[in-house]
Amino acid sequence: MFQNFDFGVVASSLPYLFGQGMVFTLTLTALAATGGVVFGTLLAMMRLSGVPGLWHAAKLYVELMRSLPLVLVIFWFYFLVPYIGAWMTGSPNPIQVGAFTSALITFTLFEAAYFAEIMRAGIQSIPKGQTAAAQALGMGYAQTMRLVVLPQAFRNMLPLLLTQTIVLFQDTSLVYVLSLTDFLGAASKVAQRDGRLVEMYLFAALVYFAVCLAASFLVRRLQARVAIIR
C-alpha cells in the first residue's frame, strides 16, 4: 500500500522541520516547564501555608486553570496579555508582546496549576520530623523549605514532573491557533504545500512517539541517579 507514497518530501524538508519547528517546540517546552515548576511550587507553598488568604487564592487559581480547555486559555491570554501589560506598566495603549511571549506566559501559567498539585503532594510526602529537625537547627521557614523540604520533594516527584513535561511537549502543538510554527505546524505547512498529507503526518506522529519514548527512558535513568538513598 505504500507504493504511491513519496517519502522524499520528508527527507528534503528535514532542515525546516527540525531546524525551525522542533527547535521552537523544545524551546517553548523547556522555558514553560521551568517557569511552570517555579510558579507551581510557589502555588503549592501558598496552598500549604495555612494562611487563609493565600490558601484560597492558590486553590481558586489551580481549580480554575484545571477546569478550562487549554485552547481557550491560549486565546484569552493572547487578547488579554497586552491589556494586563498596559495595566501593570501604566501605559495608555495595549503592550504588544508578540505571539511567542504570549504563548510562553500562557503555557507557564497553565502548567503551573498542574505542577502545583504535583509539588503539593511532594511537599506533603516529607515527614514532619524533617521540618522539626531543620527548625531545631535554627532554620527559618524559607531556609527549611529551600534547603530541606523542596530538594527532597523535588527528587521524590521527579518522575511525575517529567511526565507532566512530556504532556506539555505535546500540548505546545496548540500554538498553531496563534499562527506560530512549531514542529507539527511546520510538518503541516509542508504537507499542505506539497499535497503529501499522509506522509508528513505519519512522520510527525513517529517523531512525537520517538521523542516521548526517549524521554521516558531518560526519566528512568535520571531517577535512578537522583533518588534518595534510603
Added chain:
Amino acid sequence: MTDSPITGSTATPAPAAAAQAAPSDSGLQPGTLIEPARQRAPGTAMIAIDAISKWYGDFRVLHECTTAVAKGEVVVVCGPSGSGKSTLIKCVNALEPFQKGQITVDGTKIADKATNLPKLRSRVGMVFQHFELFPHLSITDNLTIAQRKVLGRPKEEAHKRGLDLLARVGLSAHAKKFPGQLSGGQQQRVAIARALAMNPVVMLFDEPTSALDPEMVGEVLDVMVELAREGMTMMVVTHEMGFARKVADRVIFMDQGEIVEDAGKDDFFGKPRSERAQTFLSKILQH
C-alpha cells in the same frame, strides 16, 4: 590560647577533668565534645520552665509544669506513653507553642513576641527519636549545612568542626556516605554531632535510643554519657534507667501532663514518693 581542635575559639585552657573524663570504651576518640565555657556552673538556671500549660482543643497535654535545669545539670524525664514528655521538651525550643506560662532558656524568654525563635533554636541542640538526618545530603553536608546557612560560618571552618565532631563519635570513615547507608546507631551518633556542631548551650534528647535495635543502644548512650561527663547541660527523655543512674543529677516523672516527681537521682530511685511513679518504675525495671 590552647589549641582545642573542636572549639577553635576557646579562651580558657581546657580543665584537666574534661580531658580525662571519658572512658573510651566505645570506640570513641579521646577529646572533648564541648568547650569548657559551657561546663558545669551549678546555681544558674539554663532552662526555667514556669507553670506552662498546653491544650490540643479541649485536651490538656501539659498542666502547670514547673521545673528548672541548672547549667551543667543532666535531667532525665520519664513517664508512661502519652504523658506529655515529648511535648514538654519540644516546648523548650519552641517547636511546640504553649498557651500559658513562660520558659526561659539561657536568659531568653520563649513566649515573648519579640524573641527571635530561629536564633534561640540555633543555640539549643535537639536529638530526635528517629534521628531526622537529611537523607538527600551527605553526612558531611548534614554536619555543616546549618553551621554555614544559619551561623554563617565559612565553609572550611564548618567543615573542620563537623569532621572533628564526626571523629569524636567514632565515624570519620563515613563522612562521604549518605544517612541511608548508615545503621540506626550510627545515624543517631551523627545526629548528636550535627547538633553539637552548632555549639549549643543545652542539649535536648527525645527518646534517642527507643527506635534503635538493642545492640545499638549502647553506642549512642556512650556518646551521651561522655557528653554528660564533660558538663553539657542536658534534658533527656528516656526510659534507659541505666543511663539515668549513671549520669543524671535529677529525674522528672510525668503522668497525664503533670510533673508528678522532680527529685535528685538518689531520692528518686531510693524512695519515689508517688504511687504512680512506683508503679511505673517497677514496670520498666522488670525488663
